[in-house]
Amino acid sequence: MSATTQTPTTPASSTASKAARLLGDRRLPVLATAALFLAMYIGGLSRYQNYGFAEPQVFLNLFIDNGYLLVAAVGATFVILSGGIDLSVGSVIGFTTMFTAWLVERQGVPLVIAVVLALGVGSFGGFLMGYVIHNFEIQPFIVTLAGLFLFRGLCLVISKESISIGDASVSSLAQTRVSLGLGELSIGALLALVVLGIAFYVLHYTRFGRRVYAIGGNEQSAMLMGLPQGGTKIAVYTVSGFCSALAGLLFTLYIQSGDPLHATGMELDAIAAVVIGGTLLTGGSGYVIGTLFGVLVLGLIKSLIQFEGTLSSWWTKIATGVLLCAFILIQRAMTARKKT
Amino acid sequence: MAEPQPVLQMTGIVKEFPGVRALSGVDFRLFPGEIHALLGENGAGKSTLIKVLTGVHSLDGGTITLDGESVRFASPLQAQQAGISTVYQEVNLCPNLSVAENIFIGREPTRAGRIQWKRMRREAAELVDRLGLDIDVTAPLSSYPLAVQQLVAIVRSVGTGDSVSGGSGTKVLILDEPTSSLDRGEVLELFSLMRRLKEQGVAILFVSHFLDQIYEVCDRMTVLRNGTLVGEHMVRDLDQVGLVQLMIGKALDQLEELHDHQLHSDVGETLLKAEALGRAGGIAPFDLEVKKGEVIGLAGLLGSGRTELARLLFGADQPDSGTVSIGGKQVSMNAPNDAIGAGVAFCSENRKTEGLVPDLTVRENIILALQAARGWTRPIPASQRDELVAKYIKALDIRPANPEARVGQLSGGNQQKVLLARWLITQPKLLILDEPTRGIDIGAKAEIQKLVVSLSEDGMSVLYIAAELEEVLRLSHTIGVLRDRRLVAQLTNGPEITTSRILETIASGEHQ
Numbered sequence: 094m095s096a097t098t099q100t101p102t103t104p105a106s107s108t109a110s111k112a113a114r115l116l117g118d119r120r121l122p123v124l125a126t127a128a129l130f131l132a133m134y135i136g137g138l139s140r141y142q143n144y145g146f147a148e149p150q151v152f153l154n155l156f157i158d159n160g161y162l163l164v165a166a167v168g169a170t171f172v173i174l175s176g177g178i179d180l181s182v183g184s185v186i187g188f189t190t191m192f193t194a195w196l197v198e199r200q201g202v203p204l205v206i207a208v209v210l211a212l213g214v215g216s217f218g219g220f221l222m223g224y225v226i227h228n229f230e231i232q233p234f235i236v237t238l239a240g241l242f243l244f245r246g247l248c249l250v251i252s253k254e255s256i257s258i259g260d261a262s263v264s265s266l267a268q269t270r271v272s273l274g275l276g277e278l279s280i281g282a283l284l285a286l287v288v289l290g291i292a293f294y295v296l297h298y299t300r301f302g303r304r305v306y307a308i309g310g311n312e313q314s315a316m317l318m319g320l321p322q323g324g325t326k327i328a329v330y331t332v333s334g335f336c337s338a339l340a341g342l343l344f345t346l347y348i349q350s351g352d353p354l355h356a357t358g359m360e361l362d363a364i365a366a367v368v369i370g371g372t373l374l375t376g377g378s379g380y381v382i383g384t385l386f387g388v389l390v391l392g393l394i395k396s397l398i399q400f401e402g403t404l405s406s407w408w409t410k411i412a413t414g415v416l417l418c419a420f421i422l423i424q425r426a427m428t429a430r431k432k433t
Numbered sequence: 434m435a436e437p438q439p440v441l442q443m444t445g446i447v448k449e450f451p452g453v454r455a456l457s458g459v460d461f462r463l464f465p466g467e468i469h470a471l472l473g474e475n476g477a478g479k480s481t482l483i484k485v486l487t488g489v490h491s492l493d494g495g496t497i498t499l500d501g502e503s504v505r506f507a508s509p510l511q512a513q514q515a516g517i518s519t520v521y522q523e524v525n526l527c528p529n530l531s532v533a534e535n536i537f538i539g540r541e542p543t544r545a546g547r548i549q550w551k552r553m554r555r556e557a558a559e560l561v562d563r564l565g566l567d568i569d570v571t572a573p574l575s576s577y578p579l580a581v582q583q584l585v586a587i588v589r590s591v592g593t594g595d596s597v598s599g600g601s602g603t604k605v606l607i608l609d610e611p612t613s614s615l616d617r618g619e620v621l622e623l624f625s626l627m628r629r630l631k632e633q634g635v636a637i638l639f640v641s642h643f644l645d646q647i648y649e650v651c652d653r654m655t656v657l658r659n660g661t662l663v664g665e666h667m668v669r670d671l672d673q674v675g676l677v678q679l680m681i682g683k684a685l686d687q688l689e690e691l692h693d694h695q696l697h698s699d700v701g702e703t704l705l706k707a708e709a710l711g712r713a714g715g716i717a718p719f720d721l722e723v724k725k726g727e728v729i730g731l732a733g734l735l736g737s738g739r740t741e742l743a744r745l746l747f748g749a750d751q752p753d754s755g756t757v758s759i760g761g762k763q764v765s766m767n768a769p770n771d772a773i774g775a776g777v778a779f780c781s782e783n784r785k786t787e788g789l790v791p792d793l794t795v796r797e798n799i800i801l802a803l804q805a806a807r808g809w810t811r812p813i814p815a816s817q818r819d820e821l822v823a824k825y826i827k828a829l830d831i832r833p834a835n836p837e838a839r840v841g842q843l844s845g846g847n848q849q850k851v852l853l854a855r856w857l858i859t860q861p862k863l864l865i866l867d868e869p870t871r872g873i874d875i876g877a878k879a880e881i882q883k884l885v886v887s888l889s890e891d892g893m894s895v896l897y898i899a900a901e902l903e904e905v906l907r908l909s910h911t912i913g914v915l916r917d918r919r920l921v922a923q924l925t926n927g928p929e930i931t932t933s934r935i936l937e938t939i940a941s942g943e944h945q
Contacts, residue, residue, distance in 0.1 A: 119573065298547045300539075303530070307538055310527030317525040318589070319510035320539050377529035 122371025122423065123383035130390050133397065141400040149275035151396065156278060159392040160285035161186070161343035163385065165359060166366040167292045168336025170384045173367050174296070175329045176309040176376025177233040181222065181240030182337045182360035185215050187353065188244040189341025194256035194351025197263065204262050212338045218244065219334015223327035233330075241360070248353035255352035258345070267346045281343040288339065292381045305329055309376025365413055366391055369420050390416065440465045440500060440604050440636045441486075441517075447494030448478075448485050448660075455481040456660045458495070463605060468627060468637045470647045470668070473657035474680055474735045479640050482657070483607055487512040487519050500604065516604035518590030520611055524582040526589070528575035533557035535574050536589045560592050565629060580619030583611050584626060591630065606630060607638045612646055624650050642736050643917045644673055644940075658682050677940040680734065700910060701725030703761075704894050705777075705863055707746065710755030715741035718754050719920035721913065723863060723896065728889045730909030731898045732935050738918035739898045740782060743865045746896065747779040748772040759862070773806055778856035780849075782867035782898070788852045791841030795831065795851055796822045798840050802855045825854040830880065849881065857888075864888065865896040870904065882908060902932040914938045 137146050145151065156163070165182050172179040189211045196207040218240060226236045258264075270277040296302035304325040307315040315322045344356060370387030372379025394412045398404045439462040448456040456478045463469050471479050484490040486497065488506030497504050499515060506512040509519065526535045533554045534541075542549045542556065557570040566584055574582055591603050608627070612620050627637055627650060639651055647654060648668060656663040656679045663679050671679075704725045711718030716738040723729055731739045744750045746757065748766035757766050759775045766772055769779070781788045789798055799822050804813060813821075822836045829850040831843075840851055849869055856864060866885070870878040885908055889895055899905050905912055906926065914922040914935060921942045924930050 298550075300541055300543065300546075300548065303534065303538055303541065303548065306530060307527045310529035311525070314525040314527055317509060317519075317521065318527075318539055319508070319513055319593075377527065 119378060120380070122420075123380050123386065125423075126370055126383055126386040126390060126420075130386050130393060133390065133393050137393070137397050137400065141397075144400055146400060150277070153273070153276040153278055153282070155389055155392040155396065156282035156285065158347075158395070159388050160279065160281040161340040161347060162359070162362055162366065162391070163285040163388045164288050164336050164343060165340035166363040166370075166384045166388050167288055167381060168333035168340070169360070169363040169367050170292070170370075170372055170379065170381050171296075171305060171329045171336075172233070172333045173364070173372050173374060174309045174376055174379055175305045175326060176312060177226070177326070177329065178237065178364070178374075179219075179222075179240075179330065179333045179337075180234065180237040180360050181218065181244060182333070182340075182363050183356045183358055184241045184244035184248075184360075185218060185334060185337035186341040186344055186356035186359055188248050189215060189338045190345045190348075190355045191248045191251045191256070191351040191353055193342060193345050194258050195251045197260050198256050198258055204260065208342060211342060212335060215338020215341065216331050216335040219337070220327060220331040222334070223330030226330065227323045227326045237330075245353070245357075248355075251353075252351075253353065255350050255355075257350040263346065263349060267349055279346075281346050284339075284343065288336065289381065289385055296381055301325065301328065306377055309378070311377070362391065362413075365417050368424070369416055371420075373424055374421075437464060438501070439463055442498045443482075443486065443495065444498075445495035446482065446485060446492065446497075448481050448490060449493050454660055456485065459657065459660070459662045460665075461655055461662070462665075463636045463638060464653075465604070465636050466631055466634045467652045468631055468639055468650055470651040470654035471638060471640045471657070472647065472654055472676065472680060473663075477657040477680070478660040479657055480609065481660075483519065483609055483638070483640070487517060487607065513590075513593050516602050517607065518593055518603055518605070519607040519609065520583070520586045520590055522610035524579060524586055526574055526582060526586055528582075529573065531571055531573055532561075532568055532577070532585055533570035535585055536560065536570070536592050540593065557592075561588055564588055564591065564626060566626070578619070580615045580622065583615065583619075583623065587611075587623075587626060587630075591635075603630075603635055605636045605638065607640075609640045610642065611639075612641055612643060620646065642734075644676065645917070645942075647676075648673070656680060674937060674940040677734070677936060681936075700727045701892065704759065705746070706758045708756050708758075710745055710752050710757060712741065712745055712750055712753050715750060715918065716745065716915075717919040721746075721920070721923075723894045725862075725894055726889050726892045727910045728885060728895045728897055728908050730905030730912045731896065731915060732902055732905045732912055733915030733939060735900065737915040737939075738920075739915050740867055741918065742913075742915065742920065743779065743867050743896060743898060746772070746863075747777055747865060749779065773802070773859070773861075776860075776862035777865065778802070778859060778861035778863070779865040780852050780856060780867060780869055782871065789840050789848055791839070793840060794837050795826070795840055795843070796836035798851050799825060799836075799854045799858060803858045806859050821858055825858060829854050829857075829884065846878075846881075853881070853884070861893065863894045863896065865898075867898045868900060869897075870899060870901075878904075902935050906930065906932055906935065916942045 165186060169179055169182060192214065193207050193211050196202040196210065197204060222236050222240050225231060226233050266280060269280050271280070271283060296305065304315070304320050304322070307318070307320055308322050308325055312322055341356070345351065366387035367379070367384050368374060368387070369390055370379070370383030370385070372383060391413060395409050398406060398408050441463040443459065443461040446456050446459045446461070459478065459482060461482065471482065473479050481490065485492050488508045488511055492505060499517070504515060506515065512519075527538070530538065536557045537553050542552045554570055561568050561570060566588065568577070568581060568585065574585060577585070587606070587608070590606055593603070611623060615623065627639070631637060639647070641647055651668050653665065653667055654671070655665045656676070658680060663682070701724055703722055705723040707719065707721045709718040709720065719742065731742065733739050741750065745752050746766070748769050748771050751767055756763055758764065759777070764771060764775050772779070790801070796818070800813065800818055803821075807813065819836070826834050826836060831847050831850045831854065840848060843851065853869070869881050882904065885895055885897060897905065897908055909926055912924045912926060912930065912935060913920055914924065916939055922938050924935070924938070
């Protein structure tokens with residue numbers, strides 16, 4: 094034997110090229126979701142043509158009816174991209190509806206101040222959860238589960254019964270429609286789209302956004318590359334808390350009441366929308382645009398079932414479950430090939 | 434040659450962890466434009482020294498001067514800003530981001546808070562070009578093989594240094610085992626990049642287990658052992674045998690020792706045969722034949738692939754290539770369960786973390802493997818269980834001889850015996866012992882060695898891994914020598930085989 098060392102040849106090159114092909118198409122899952130949405134929409138057009146499905150307003154209603162979910166899902170996208178999870182979303186939304194209704198109806202607080210307070214409480218809740226997750230190195234699952242119970246409990250502390258909002262400014266705000274020519278959008282839907290746009294900019298054109306991706310890709314590496322991963326993590330949960338509170342406000346506007354049981358389990362809808370939108374649950378890969386399509390797909394399922402008329406609304410859940418399962422399997426196939 | 438001023442000087446470095454003195458008074462210096470190897474066995478303190486230098490760990494004593502100024506870094510970021518960049522063994526980049534982003538993340542060019550993607554890609558491409566590499570910076574990092582990712586990590590380090598102090602910022606580049614998972618061609622590419630950086634005046638600290646690579650690329654080396662400085666030498670002044678002696682800490686003649694024990698010659702037919710078995714990044718493909726009643730000792734430096742070889746035979750790691758047959762029948766070793774089913778038992782070197790359950794009793798720990806082999810639906814009758822446990826406690830002289838004692842409270846030697854008892858109770862055909870005598874007292878050591886001899890006399894085959902060559906030599910019929918994650922030689926034990934002979938084989942990698 095000669096003195097030269099022959100290290101074993103790694104199969105990295107062959108698997109890497111395989112991974113390259115797949116990851117070169119990182120937009121693939123988003124495109125798949127968009128295609129699915131389109132297919133479902135076209136299917137709906139052909140089946141319910143005579144029932145007014147072709148009206149542009151039916152499409153726009155998807156945004157009106159799911160604006161709050163879109164905002165919540167955008168927050169969840171940040172968290173999931175960073176490799177975490179936020180289970181407190183639904184509770185924060187529920188709490189926000191209760192809190193706002195209570196402030197406006199029972200305490201006579203001006204709407205603007207109630208909004209600011211609600212957003213503040215939601216963001217602070219997210220900040221606290223992020224702080225605990227980072228500083229005590231506890232799994233996000235458990236910390237945000239605690240947040241879920243905490244906020245749901247706080248709802249009941251405010252009142253055990255629902256509070257309907259009779260405030261004139263709220264109802265006029267809720268009724269306001271902005272015409273787009275073909276149809277019209279509510280204030281809530283427009284706000285949701287603005288949030289989506291800001292989220293896209295932040296994730297792709299700011300250092301903070303890239304840090305979210307970096308941490309989701311490999312947290313250990315991010316730290317060793319000198320990125321402030323702790324601050325980023327806390328910020329991510331703060332963003333999610335803020336988005337949940339904003340979603341809560343939109344939800345309040347949508348149904349004009351506060352109820353301790355509002356939005357129970359909505360965190361799961363938000364997570365489902367993010368995952369169906371092609372964001373990897375393991376973090377680091379995905380687009381907030383995908384989340385939009387995820388929300389639209391979920392909303393369209395609801396609409397289609399309504400148009401069908403004879404189906405129980407529980408079919409929404411069943412369809413969501415099937416889709417989620419399919420998308421998780423696709424993700425699994427992608428990550429399995431990524432690993433050597 | 435007049436010695437220039439060192440760019441980095443570490444003096445009297447002390448680092449303590451709870452219960453361990455990881456570094457005691459280590460001196461280290463690094464000159465500009467040199468490649469300096471930091472050597473030592475696993476646990477000698479190389480990584481700790483690097484981590485202390487780069488601010489991952491705090492310093493408990495000693496001084497660090499960089500360019501004549503006393504420094505002390507609180508974080509890797511501070512060290513980077515001062516011009517000390519580190520590339521770790523594992524590629525610490527984000528595979529989900531593009532190459533350009535990996536090079537720039539944390540210091541992306543921005544205007545009014547908005548990342549300038551075009552400028553970032555252009556500058557990344559320029560940097561890659563300047564270092565003579567051919568990489569598409571817009572592709573995601575994960576689309577490149579590990580070797581290129583490693584190079585990107587170096588580009589990032591160099592780039593980070595540049596942006597801080599403008600032009601030639603990186604003074605010290607630390608490469609912590611960058612080659613461990615690269616193939617030959619990739620290593621050469623890495624080396625040429627290292628030489629280019631060296632010409633640009635960068636001081637490179639290179640850590641590698643591969644001695645040949647040290648001799649190929651390094652100018653100077655510092656050897657550590659057990660957290661102390663053993664010596665600093667020019668590479669050309671010290672040959673490999675001398676180096677291995679320094680690392681192990683024994684001169685060859687000290688190791689000459691006649692083995693008094695007579696090996697039994699009752700070795701039967703082939704029990705296990707591995708052909709071209711290997712795993713990338715673990716151990717190169719090897720052939721190995723284990724006969725019934727034979728003791729095979731594995732010798733090699735820590736990190737040379739001894740444990741990796743054993744883990745392959747036990748199915749704890751999945752092989753990339755090769756086959757294993759036991760008793761003439763080919764078996765697939767994809768999980769430890771397969772191996773246990775085929776009669777292979779494995780006592781791990783980390784008995785605390787990988788073997789014993791410290792909160793369970795001696796009895797429960799001993800019975801664990803047998804119960805697993807029977808399947809959980811068929812419990813062992815209590816009377817039979819107690820009888821078996823009592824038998825092995827007696828046979829192995831486990832103290833205290835109380836089956837209800839918690840294993841965590843036993844001494845290291847007795848824990849090892851419990852682990853042994855667990856596997857012996859399943860009556861394996863091949864017993865793999867990975868450093869069974871590490872960290873236990875001399876008496877227990879001798880007992881375990883005696884046990885190995887008597888087991889092999891009863892027809893059990895044993896694969897024995899030990900750090901101490903004398904131990905391997907005393908017990909083994911055949912000695913497999915490992916080096917650089919490769920089984921380089923299999924020596925049949927006999928009067929002409931001595932510890933120095935084994936050491937020479939380890940050092941040269943040649944079967945003389």
